[in-house]
Amino acid sequence: MIGNKRMTAICGAFGTGKTEISVNIALKLAAEQKKRVILVDLDIVNLYFRSRDKRDALAAKGIKVISGAKGFENADLPALAPEILEVFAQKDSLVIFDLGGSDYGGTVLSRFNEYLKNEKINLWLVVNPFRPFNEKNEDTVAMAEHISRRARLPVSGIIANPHLMNQTTDALIEQGLAQINRIQKYPLKFLTVMEDYYKPEMEKEFEIPIMVLSKNMIQPWE
Amino acid sequence: MSEKVLMKGNEAVAESAIRAGCKLYFGYPITPQSEIPEYMSRKLPQIPGGAYIQAETEVSAINMVYGATSAGARAMTTSSSPGISLMMEGISYIACAEVPCVIVNVMRGGPGLGNISPEQADYFQVVKGGGHGNYRLVVLAPSSVQEMADLTYDAFDIADKYRMPVMLVAEGNLGQMMEPVKFKELKTEFTDKSEWALTGTRNHEPKIITSILLDPETMEKHIHKLYEKYALIEENEVRFEEYLTDDAEIIIIAYGLISRVARSVVDKLRDEGIRAGILRPISLWPFPNEAIKSKIEQAEFFFVCEMSMGQMVEDVRLAVNGAKPVHFFGRCGGVVPTPVEMFDNVKKYL
Numbered sequence: 001m002i003g004n005k006r007m008t009a010i011c012g013a014f015g016t017g018k019t020e021i022s023v024n025i026a027l028k029l030a031a032e033q034k035k036r037v038i039l040v041d042l043d044i045v046n047l048y049f050r051s052r053d054k055r056d057a058l059a060a061k062g063i064k065v066i067s068g069a070k071g072f073e074n075a076d077l078p079a080l081a082p083e084i085l086e087v088f089a090q091k092d093s094l095v096i097f098d099l100g101g102s103d104y105g106g107t108v109l110s111r112f113n114e115y116l117k118n119e120k121i122n123l124w125l126v127v128n129p130f131r132p133f134n135e136k137n138e139d140t141v142a143m144a145e146h147i148s149r150r151a152r153l154p155v156s157g158i159i160a161n162p163h164l165m166n167q168t169t170d171a172l173i174e175q176g177l178a179q180i181n182r183i184q185k186y187p188l189k190f191l192t193v194m195e196d197y198y199k200p201e202m203e204k205e206f207e208i209p210i211m212v213l214s215k216n217m218i219q220p221w222e
Numbered sequence: 223m224s225e226k227v228l229m230k231g232n233e234a235v236a237e238s239a240i241r242a243g244c245k246l247y248f249g250y251p252i253t254p255q256s257e258i259p260e261y262m263s264r265k266l267p268q269i270p271g272g273a274y275i276q277a278e279t280e281v282s283a284i285n286m287v288y289g290a291t292s293a294g295a296r297a298m299t300t301s302s303s304p305g306i307s308l309m310m311e312g313i314s315y316i317a318c319a320e321v322p323c324v325i326v327n328v329m330r331g332g333p334g335l336g337n338i339s340p341e342q343a344d345y346f347q348v349v350k351g352g353g354h355g356n357y358r359l360v361v362l363a364p365s366s367v368q369e370m371a372d373l374t375y376d377a378f379d380i381a382d383k384y385r386m387p388v389m390l391v392a393e394g395n396l397g398q399m400m401e402p403v404k405f406k407e408l409k410t411e412f413t414d415k416s417e418w419a420l421t422g423t424r425n426h427e428p429k430i431i432t433s434i435l436l437d438p439e440t441m442e443k444h445i446h447k448l449y450e451k452y453a454l455i456e457e458n459e460v461r462f463e464e465y466l467t468d469d470a471e472i473i474i475i476a477y478g479l480i481s482r483v484a485r486s487v488v489d490k491l492r493d494e495g496i497r498a499g500i501l502r503p504i505s506l507w508p509f510p511n512e513a514i515k516s517k518i519e520q521a522e523f524f525f526v527c528e529m530s531m532g533q534m535v536e537d538v539r540l541a542v543n544g545a546k547p548v549h550f551f552g553r554c555g556g557v558v559p560t561p562v563e564m565f566d567n568v569k570k571y572l
Contacts, residue, residue: 014257015230015400048254048398074556076253076338130228130402132237132261164228164402219399220560221482 001028001190001211005120007087007095009109010159011147012126013134014101017161019043021126021192022098023054023216029094030062036093041067042108043100044078054216080111088115099151102143106150113152123153124189128161129179130172137183144186157189159211168197177206226404231370232257232397235326235390238371239298240265242378243409244324245272246297248286250279250305253338254394255328258300280305284312284325291316291323292431294419296378296412300326302394303344304335307352313387314353318433320418320448322381324374325359326390328397331556339556340394342478345533348389349507356445358452360388360459361506363477367401373504375406380459382413384451391506393529395558396479461504462513466492470499471522472568475514475538477503479558480529486561487568496572506534514541523547525568530554547571 002008002025010022026039039058055065066087069079087095099105109116109123125144127134134140144155162176177191190209193202198212229237236258239247247262259276266272277283283299290297301309306327316323329344331337346352348361360380362373370392377388420429435441466488467473476484481502491498501517503510514524523546526535535550542548551567553559 015228048395074337074339128228130226132227132229132233133264135227164226165400167226167402219395220558221479221486 001025002094002122005122006091006093007097007116007119007121009097009099009121009123009151009153010126011099011105011109011123011151011155012101013131013140013143016126016128016131016134017163017192018101018126019098020213020216021159021161021211022096023058024192024211024213026058026063026096027061027214027216028211029096033062036064036090037062037096038064038066038087038090038093039096039098040084040087041065041098042080042105043098044068044080044108057216080108084112085115088112088119103146103150106147109151109153116153121153122157123148123151123155124157124159125155125186126159126161127180127183128163129176130162130164137179141183141185155186158183158186159189160191160208163194168194170197173197174206177208226402228400229367229403230257230398230400231364231367231392232328233261234367234371234403235300235374235397236261236265238374238405239324239378240269241405241408242296242375243412244296244298244378245269246290246295247273247299248275248277248283248290248297249299249301250277250283252302252305254330254340254397255300255302255326257397258326258328280308281312284309284316287323287325288312288316288319288321291321292319292420294415294421298324298326300328302328302330303332303341304330306344306347310347310353313359314355314357315433316387317353317357317359317448318355318444319431320385321387321431322378322385323387324377324381324390325387326374326392328392328394330394331554337556338394340396340479340558341529341554341556342393342480343530343533343554344391345506345528345530348391349509349537357448358386358455358507360384360386360455360508362388362390362461363504363506364390364392364396365478365481365502367396367399367403370396371403371405375409382415384455385418386451391478393479456508459505460508460510460513462510463502463504464513465500465502467499467501467517469520470497470517471520472496472498472525473517473521474498474500474525474527474568475503475534476500476527477506477534478529480527483559483561483564484527487564490561490565491568498568503534509537509541511537511541514538518542518545521546523549523571525571526550527559527564528552529558
């Protein structure tokens with residue numbers, strides 16, 4: 001899934017599904033039980049619905065979550081935990097960076113530029129064309145360029161995440177994917193489909209690898 | 223491409239306001255509502271006659287709204303609890319001056335600077351006044367992203383119809399969560415405001431919009447006029463929703479997002495053969511007093527759940543007026559009640 005890269009950073013516009021996908025990639029890597037998996041929550045843009053909220057559940061599955069500075073997890077502050085640096089020292093680990101929305105998320109990643117220069121890293125852009133500011137491909141590409149500039153890393157691929165939550169249909173996935181497919185600038189890595197909507201024949205139908213997502217960010221009112 | 227889009231509650235408020243013909247936005251960023259100014263700052267400059275201004279404080283923002291709406295424009299501001307506290311003086315002025323405007327409050331934890339987690343502890347502030355003097359606000363409380371959009375759209379019409387400020391209140395998580403949403407068409411026809419709006423003095427006598435009435439008799443007369451309007455609103459603008467209340471003996475009363483937690487609690491109680499239902503106030507003022515009174519006879523007790531130490535519960539107690547027990551369960555400080563704890567708390571009284 002992540003190729004020969006030790007690190008994968010997930011970026012994109014606000015609310016495109018970065019956290020859900022980051023958590024899912026971490027879970028899949030942890031299930032392979034080959035290497036230690038560390039999920040680094042670098043979202044200091046928005047403090048609602050972040051991967052750190054699921055720290056204990058992920059720890060039970062062998063995933064270490066590193067997030068904001070200790071004691072300041074609920075502070076609206078641009079503060080990062082010093083322990084993030086350990087992921088660059090522990091060369092035998094696999095690392096997922098869950099970035100904040102838009103180019104601001106890229107800025108946070110660039111703080112680690114001196115270490116990332118020596119690492120093999122995927123920078124994947126999550127796209128949901130049913131989200132505002134992702135509706136037009138030119139806006140999506142413009143945002144990807146902004147993120148890349150801020151992160152000081154090239155965007156290496158797209159994760160297509162076309163959905164309308166519980167109102168997702170096959171036709172909607174197809175329509176969204178067709179639009180994302182028209183983005184020429186970055187290679188499409190895979191399509192994500194929530195487990196409730198996944199059908200095995202989709203791989204053939206859409207001619208693209210599919211990552212089946214389990215829903216982890218469930219809220220009390222759902 | 224799709225008739226629906228996936229939006230955060232905050233984004234839905236912004237888009238819906240634009241569809242309702244709001245071209246002017248004045249505000250100051252504060253979590254958890256900053257997506258609204260962000261969205262407005264991107265979209266409004268692209269609209270002919272549209273403008274986004276980031277004010278230097280919430281005090282300025284509400285007074286910019288006062289100015290723009292006095293000239294007859296549809297304008298809005300949004301903030302979160304501490305920012306709304308700052309706006310209270312301006313809101314009182316606008317209510318007295320009878321100028322229509324829309325204010326959105328995406329509530330966070332308080333008192334004080336509190337935190338950025340969701341709470342419903344602004345009920346007293348927005349329903350019972352907050353600002354000084356004899357006035358009311360129409361207060362609407364959505365429980366889904368779709369309702370965030372729909373009630374924002376309606377809020378502008380209600381404001382224009384009665385010439386008064388309308389406030390939308392949502393918990394922080396409702397502003398932040400995403401759901402599919404469908405928008406109404408762009409509004410092109412508006413209430414005629416030429417009678418009172420300040421549009422220049424060419425060809426007519428100057429009009430005056432003010433909130434200063436120095437003569438006590440004149441002030442009293444003006445307040446009576448406001449209250450005649452409020453009586454009309456209490457008659458015409460009450461909104462609520464019921465869920466399985468027809469045969470319910472336990473009436474749960476909750477508004478906003480936690481009414482959806484209550485819904486799963488009612489389903490679980492029904493599974494156990496317990497006849498429970500929900501009455502969800504959508505307009506917090508005017509409050510659905512009559513709807514609550516109509517449940518007194520069938521109810522064994524009322525159960526109010528809020529994300530506060532208990533504020534709306536006082537209005538429920540006034541409506542029930544001692545006829546049946548009114549129990550309360552709340553979490554505060556930004557803690558969202560879970561279905562399990564709400565269920566256990568209802569069962570304590572069975």
